[in-house]
Amino acid sequence: MAAGNTVTLVGNLTKEPELRFTNQGRAQAIFSIAVNRRRLNQQTQEWEESTSFFEVICWGDLADNVASSLEKGSRAIVFGRLEQRTWETPEGERRSKIQVVAEEVGPSLRWATADVHRTERRTVQNRPVANEPTTSMDTGIGYEEEPF
Numbered sequence: 001m002a003a004g005n006t007v008t009l010v011g012n013l014t015k016e017p018e019l020r021f022t023n024q025g026r027a028q029a030i031f032s033i034a035v036n037r038r039r040l041n042q043q044t045q046e047w048e049e050s051t052s053f054f055e056v057i058c059w060g061d062l063a064d065n066v067a068s069s070l071e072k073g074s075r076a077i078v079f080g081r082l083e084q085r086t087w088e089t090p091e092g093e094r095r096s097k098i099q100v101v102a103e104e105v106g107p108s109l110r111w112a113t114a115d116v117h118r119t120e121r122r123t124v125q126n127r128p129v130a131n132e133p134t135t136s137m138d139t140g141i142g143y144e145e146e147p148f
Contacts, residue, residue: 007100009054009078010108011035017043017058019067029063031056031070033078033100056080058102061121075108 017031035052056078058066070076080102088094107114 001033003072007078007080009033009056009100011054011076011078012071013070013074013076014053015061017067017070019063027060027063027067029058029066033064033076033113052067054078054100055097056100056102056105058105061119062063062102062105066102070105070107075110075112077106077108078102079104098146 011033014032014034017029020028022028022032033054033056035054036049037051038047038049040046041048080100080101082098083101084096084098086094086096
């Protein structure tokens, strides 16, 4: 993860994670997370709330696990990086948006409990991988350790 471009968010999913697959068979999950803030207005002495919405994208096994573990309303912790995506509409207008590319996603345990179950690592062809080091698809860094 690049220094200076990391973000950690804690909030609630606003919709079910949408699981898709690339033409090469790589899993992609997209969801939106609402982050609420509450602050005391010093002038009125009343609490004010505001909400920010962030689109999160996950890849590979993380995408599969997010889609099968989280649902609309789930409180989650997202750690990742910000990335700007730009495209052109059919009318020729240039558009862009900023997404959070998730490196890690987990349930928040502040007001809930969770049962964690280890899954088998899978290849793009959806076959189990046995005793093979994992590699981050985004950074190319190999990890020799098991996640837990």
